Amino acid sequence: MMKEKLSRSTEPxxxxxFSAPQMFYPLAGKMAPWFAAVAAVLGVxxxxxxxxxxxxxxxxxxxxxxxxxxxxxxxMSMFVYLVMAFWSAVGLVMNTRLSFMMAKALAPTxxxxxxxxxxxGALWGKPTWGTYWVWxxxxxxxxxxxxxxxxxxxxxxxIEDPRRSDRAGALIALVGAVNVPIIYFSVSWxxxxxxxxxxxxxxxxxxxxxxxxxxxxxxxxxxxxxxxxTLWRVRSLILERERHTEWVGHxxxxxxxxx
Amino acid sequence: xxxxSWSAFWAMGGSAxxxxxSYFVTALLIGVELMMVRHRRRDTVRRLIRxxxxxxxxxxxxxxxxxxx
Amino acid sequence: xxxxxxxxxxxLRRDLMLAWRGRTDVLVTLAFFVIxxxxxxxxxxxxxxxxREIAPGVLWVAALLSTLxxxxxxxxxxxxxxTLEQLLLSPEPTALWVVAKVAAHWIxxxxxxxxxxxxxxxxxxxxxxxxxxxxxxxxxxxxxxALLGAVGAALTLGLxxxxxxxxxxxxxxxxxxxxxxxxxxxxxxxxxxxxxxLLLLGGGLLGALAAAPFACAAALRxxxx
Numbered sequence: 170m171m172k173e174k175l176s177r178s179t180e181p182x183x184x185x186x187f188s189a190p191q192m193f194y195p196l197a198g199k200m201a202p203w204f205a206a207v208a209a210v211l212g213v214x215x216x217x218x219x220x221x222x223x224x225x226x227x228x229x230x231x232x233x234x235x236x237x238x239x240x241x242x243x244x245m246s247m248f249v250y251l252v253m254a255f256w257s258a259v260g261l262v263m264n265t266r267l268s269f270m271m272a273k274a275l276a277p278t279x280x281x282x283x284x285x286x287x288x289x290g291a292l293w294g295k296p297t298w299g300t301y302w303v304w305x306x307x308x309x310x311x312x313x314x315x316x317x318x319x320x321x322x323x324x325x326x327x328i329e330d331p332r333r334s335d336r337a338g339a340l341i342a343l344v345g346a347v348n349v350p351i352i353y354f355s356v357s358w359x360x361x362x363x364x365x366x367x368x369x370x371x372x373x374x375x376x377x378x379x380x381x382x383x384x385x386x387x388x389x390x391x392x393x394x395x396x397x398x399t400l401w402r403v404r405s406l407i408l409e410r411e412r413h414t415e416w417v418g419h420x421x422x423x424x425x426x427x428x
Numbered sequence: 429x430x431x432x433s434w435s436a437f438w439a440m441g442g443s444a445x446x447x448x449x450s451y452f453v454t455a456l457l458i459g460v461e462l463m464m465v466r467h468r469r470r471d472t473v474r475r476l477i478r479x480x481x482x483x484x485x486x487x488x489x490x491x492x493x494x495x496x497x
Numbered sequence: 498x499x500x501x502x503x504x505x506x507x508x509l510r511r512d513l514m515l516a517w518r519g520r521t522d523v524l525v526t527l528a529f530f531v532i533x534x535x536x537x538x539x540x541x542x543x544x545x546x547x548x549r550e551i552a553p554g555v556l557w558v559a560a561l562l563s564t565l566x567x568x569x570x571x572x573x574x575x576x577x578x579x580t581l582e583q584l585l586l587s588p589e590p591t592a593l594w595v596v597a598k599v600a601a602h603w604i605x606x607x608x609x610x611x612x613x614x615x616x617x618x619x620x621x622x623x624x625x626x627x628x629x630x631x632x633x634x635x636x637x638x639x640x641x642x643a644l645l646g647a648v649g650a651a652l653t654l655g656l657x658x659x660x661x662x663x664x665x666x667x668x669x670x671x672x673x674x675x676x677x678x679x680x681x682x683x684x685x686x687x688x689x690x691x692x693x694x695l696l697l698l699g700g701g702l703l704g705a706l707a708a709a710p711f712a713c714a715a716a717l718r719x720x721x722x
Binding site: 221222223224230235278285292295394404405409417425 | 437
C-alpha cells in the first residue's frame with residue numbers, strides 16, 4: 170500500500186506538481202511578498218476609507234468604526250477554519266503531506282483573527298449594549314470556535330511524530346468542522362429560550378456605501394494577509410519536514426552563503 | 429473628510445477607548461504574528477544548518493525516512 | 498448479524514469483567530460526580546430557590562466532567578499491554594469493537610451517574626416529577642458524551658499531558674449535549690414539555706452512534722500506526 174502511494178505521488182502532472190513540497194517551497198517564497206504587499210495596500214486604503222471617509226453612524230456615533238476590523242476578523246476566523254478542514258480532508262483522502270502542512274500553517278492566523286473578533290466585539294459591545302459580553306449565539310459560537318482552534322494547535326503540538334501529528338490534527342479539524350453547525354444551532358436555540366437578560370443586537374444597520382466599501386476592502390486585506398503569513402509559515406514547516414532531502418541541503422547552503 | 433481636526437479624530441466622538449483599543453490590539457497581534465513567523469523562519473534555517481554541519485546527510489538515512497513518511 | 502454480535506459481545510464481556518476487577522476506579526468516578534455536585538451549594542449559597550434553579554445545569558456539568566475524567570481509561574490499559582494493536586490487526590471491523598468498548602465504558606461509568614442523579618437532584622429540591630426527565634436526558638445524553646469522548650481519547654492516546662489536552666479537544670464539542678440535556682429538565686420545570694430536547698438528544702445519539710465509531714477507529718489507527 171505504501172509503495173502504491175509513493176509511486177502515485179512521484180508522477181507530477183500540470184499544476185498538481187506543486188503539491189510536492191519541493192516545488193511548492195520556491196513558489197510560496199515568490200508569492201508571499203506579493204500577497205503581503207496587496208494586504209498592506211488594501212489595508213491602508215480600507216483604513217483610510219473607514220476612518221476618514223466613512224460618515225458617522227447616526228445611531229451609534231463613531232464607535233461603529235470598530236466594524237472595519239471586527240467583521241473582517243470574524244469572517245476570516247470562520248473561513249480559515251473551513252479551509253483548514255478542507256486541507257485536512259484533502260490530506261487524509263489523497264495522502265498529500267503538503268495539505269497537512271497547510272492546515273497547520275493556517276491555524277495560528279485563524280486563532281489570531283478569532284481572538285481579534287472576540288476582543289473587538291467586546292469593546293464594541295460595551296458602548297452599544299452596555300456590557301462587554303452577552304451570551305448571544307454569535308458571540309458564544311465564536312468563543313467555541315476559539316477553543317476548537319486552541320484544541321487543534323495543542324494536539325498537533327503535543328504529538329512529536331510528524332505523521333501522527335498531521336493525521337490526528339486533520340481528524341480533529343474535521344470533527345470540529347462537522348460540529349460547528351451543530352454548535353451554532355444548539356447555541357441559537359439555547360439563546361432564544363433564555364430571553365430573560367437578552368440585549369437586542371443591532372440588526373444590520375443600513376450601511377452607507379463608503380462603510381461597506383471600507384469593510385470589504387479590509388476583508389480582502391485580511392485574506393491577502395492570511396495567505397501571505399500562511400505561505401511564510403508553511404515554508405518553515407516544509408524545510409523542517411524535508412530536512413533530510415537533497416534540495417533542502419542546497420537551499421540551506423544558499424541561505425548560509427547569504428548570511 | 430469627516431473630521432474637523434486631528435484631536436477630534438483621536439477623540440472618536442468620545443469612544444476613543446473602544447475604537448482605539450480595538451485597533452491597537454489588532455495591530456499589536458498582527459505585529460507579534462509577523463515577528464513570530466520571521467523568527468521561526470530564521471530559527472529553522474539556523475538550526476537546520478547547524479544540524480547539517482554536525483551530521484552531513486547520508487543517502488541511506490534519507491531513503492529510510494522518506495519511505496516512512 | 499450473528500457474525501457481528503459474537504466479537505461485539507466478546508469485547509463487551511471482557512471489558513465489563515476487567516472493570517469489575519478494578520471496581521474502585523469506577524467508584525472513584527462516581528464519587529467525583531457526587532462531590533462536584535455537592536460543592537455547588539457551598540459556592541452559591543444554600544437558598545433553596547436558587548439551588549432548584551441551577552440543579553439541572555449543575556448535574557449536567559458534573560456528569561460531563563466525570564465522563565471526561567474517566568475517558569483516558571477507555572483505551573489506556575489496552576494500549577499499554579498491546580491488546581489494542583491485536584484488536585486493530587484482527588479481521589473484525591474496528592468500529593464494531595470500538596462500539597463494544599464504549600458501551601462497556603458507559604455501563605461502568607455513565608450508567609451509575611444516571612442512577613445516582615435523581616438522588617442528588619433531591620438535594621437541590623428539584624420537583625419529583627422532573628426526575629424522570631432528568632434520568633431520561635442523562636440516559637440519552639451520556640452515551641453521546643462517551644462516544645464523542647472516545648474519539649478524543651483515541652487521538653490523545655499515550656501523549657504526555659493527555660488528560661488536559663483531551664479536555665480542551667472534547668469539551669467544546671460537548672456544548673450541544675449540555676444545552677439540550679440541561680435544557681430538557683429546564684423546559685419540563687418551566688411547563689413547556691421536554692419532548693423537543695429529548696428528541697434532539699435521541700437524534701444526537703443516533704448520529705453519534707453512526708459517525709463517532711468510525712472517527713474513533715480512524716483516530717486509533719492514526720495513534721497506533
